[in-house]
Amino acid sequence: MEIPELLSIIFLVTGAAFFMAGTIGLLRFPDVYTRLHVLAKVDNLGLGFIILGLLFQAPGLMAALKIIVIWLLALAASSTVSFLIARQALNRGVAPWKAKEQKI
């Protein structure tokens, strides 16, 4: 196996692992705000690694540029959407989940 191919596989698997963790967080976290944290941060990192992995397999410069542009656009869109959902939730009066006071 050649080195670029190996690197590509490593990055793709890392990206998939982050998406997996992001999905687990989405299911486990208690409210809309904490879930948005997971969606915005972890999925973007996962996408970043997938993009890196795909760059090693890109057939040419144009394809590579296209993949990078897609990542940047997805980054901006997901961050903006997270803000809009959080703002709408606040405006509707969705109360943020609070940790219970720790007993000493």
Next chain:
Amino acid sequence: MILRTVFLRIVLFVAAWWVLTQGRTDSWGVGLISIASALIVSLILLPPGLFRFSFAGLFFFLNYFLSQSLKAGIQVALMAVRLNPDLHPSIKLISLRLPEGLGRVILVNTLNLLPGTLSANLTSSSLCLHVLDERQPNEAQVRDIEKLIAHMLCVELEES
């Protein structure tokens, strides 16, 4: 000045379309409509001549952003798979020192991808921030990124 801005934006949008279609020519019909719409929307949302741009500032900003967003992703991913996620979420109100406009939009979007912070509302004077762990010094982080954005856009921070 205005013509120069319009020209630069057209170049930017044409380049984006050209990259996305990988240089194919058969979709330029849709492309021209998209480019024209993007130009009109961009001129409405961000009128020309209101900001300058520093490339050195962009470099420092990207450097901070990439390292911190990597940290943010790893941190939240670990929280998600840990048995006890140890969440201490809270809402914090933070006064804004960036002038209204592009700088604040970049701030809001950047904070969503940085460790532990999620912008939840923006008013004319303050930012409503949802934090994953209220014990962390979130405000100091906002102050850092404010400085970097101000440097990048060549604007002065207001006194809070």
